[in-house]
Amino acid sequence: MSASAHNHDREEALAFQPKFDASGLVTCVATDAATGDVLMVAHMNDEALRKTVESGEAWYYSRSRKALWRKGETSGHTQRVIEMRMDCDQDAIWIRVEQSGAACHTGRRSCFYRKVDAGEGGLRLSFADAERVFDPKAVYRK
Amino acid sequence: MSASAHNHDREEALAFQPKFDASGLVTCVATDAATGDVLMVAHMNDEALRKTVESGEAWYYSRSRKALWRKGETSGHTQRVIEMRMDCDQDAIWIRVEQSGAACHTGRRSCFYRKVDAGEGGLRLSFADAERVFDPKAVYRK
Numbered sequence: 540m541s542a543s544a545h546n547h548d549r550e551e552a553l554a555f556q557p558k559f560d561a562s563g564l565v566t567c568v569a570t571d572a573a574t575g576d577v578l579m580v581a582h583m584n585d586e587a588l589r590k591t592v593e594s595g596e597a598w599y600y601s602r603s604r605k606a607l608w609r610k611g612e613t614s615g616h617t618q619r620v621i622e623m624r625m626d627c628d629q630d631a632i633w634i635r636v637e638q639s640g641a642a643c644h645t646g647r648r649s650c651f652y653r654k655v656d657a658g659e660g661g662l663r664l665s666f667a668d669a670e671r672v673f674d675p676k677a678v679y680r681k
Numbered sequence: 682m683s684a685s686a687h688n689h690d691r692e693e694a695l696a697f698q699p700k701f702d703a704s705g706l707v708t709c710v711a712t713d714a715a716t717g718d719v720l721m722v723a724h725m726n727d728e729a730l731r732k733t734v735e736s737g738e739a740w741y742y743s744r745s746r747k748a749l750w751r752k753g754e755t756s757g758h759t760q761r762v763i764e765m766r767m768d769c770d771q772d773a774i775w776i777r778v779e780q781s782g783a784a785c786h787t788g789r790r791s792c793f794y795r796k797v798d799a800g801e802g803g804l805r806l807s808f809a810d811a812e813r814v815f816d817p818k819a820v821y822r823k
Contacts, residue, residue: 550787555797555804568710568719575717577710577766580773592799624719624793625806627785631722633793643769645692651766651775655697657734662697664767 550627557588558630564600565630569642571649572621572635578642579650583632595620597636614678616640644679646671692769699730700772706742707772711784713791714763714777720784721792725774737762739778756820758782786821788813 549556557565564582571578581599583591586607590598597610597618611617618636625632643650652669655662691698699707706724713720723741725733728749732740739752739760753759760778767774785792794811797804 553795553806553808555806566708566722568722570712570717570719575712577712577719577775580708580710580768580775589804592797592804623797624809625795625797626722626792627787627789627794628792631792632797633719633722645769647769650768650770650773652769653695653767655734655765655767655774662731662734664695664697666695667766 546628549629555625556629557585557625557632558628559585560630562602564602565632567597567599567632567634569597569618569634569636569638572637576649577651578618578636578638578648588632591620591634592623597634610642611639614640614644614673616642616673618642641672644675646673646675646678648672688770691771697767698771699727699767699774700770701727702772704744706744707774709739709741709774709776711739711760711776711778711780714779718791719793720760720778720780720790730774733762733776734765739776752784753781756782756786756815758784758815760784783814786817788815788817788820790814 559565563584567581567583569578582602584600587598587600597620599608599610601608617639621635623634641648647669653664654667655664701707705726709723709725711720724744726742729740729742739762741750741752743750759781763777765776783790789811794808795806796809797806
């Protein structure tokens with residue numbers, strides 16, 4: 540089959556055939572089912588994908604820790620999956636979730652707590668929705 | 682400076698210091714400013730980031746074509762950026778956009794036109810919001 544026939548199949552068929560990258564991962568975007576805000580961008584391997592669908596809770600693969608990871612297993616701030624979608628070329632997943640507490644390890648509801656704007660001399664960040672839901676030092680201490 | 686001090690700085694400071702991957706890219710999620718739906722997941726290099734902020738329209742870097750790309754330059758379906766945000770570790774961007782027409786090259790409004798569910802014998806896809814806004818054969822023909 541030609542490359543373009545492969546692509547057409549991935550885009551228009553209903554077979555689940557994720558296009559994992561060289562590390563065996565797809566990108567996953569989690570949005571807040573209530574507000575539409577993006578909570579986080581992370582990665583899933585094949586096992587994380589399957590565990591997420593089977594359990595109805597988000598599982599990811601941590602590239603830094605090189606480990607499968609149930610979201611909230613340390614913090615208790617789990618994500619209940621309302622809907623999972625696959626993109627056209629099957630290398631990205633979108634999950635709409637009910638977020639318990641906060642998604643970000645810094646304690647914020649969303650990882651996207653800073654805006655990017657043009658400033659003098661280049662781009663700069665400013666805080667937006669940056670108040671903490673929890674104290675990361677208390678939650679993640681050993 | 683230690684790795685953890687570097688991380689703290691990236692997370693809590695207001696310096697724009699994107700963490701590009703080995704290919705010089707960050708992940709970018711575009712959502713519909715009106716509905717909160719995820720329209721697409723793509724990549725930006727440093728130039729795409731800067732052009733996006735300067736112009737107020739989304740620019741990406743195509744990994745397959747190895748080229749900078751103004752969204753809509755062929756189709757006319759541009760993205761006006763309402764807000765740009767950076768995530769905690771500065772390797773992902775979220776833009777809320779006003780999408781003209783459709784984001785997906787298949788002609789759908791969003792690239793995420795298929796749901797993932799558990800089926801007999803494994804995961805499967807089903808169409809959702811899959812009607813086409815435009816005919817890709819007419820738009821992209823040479």
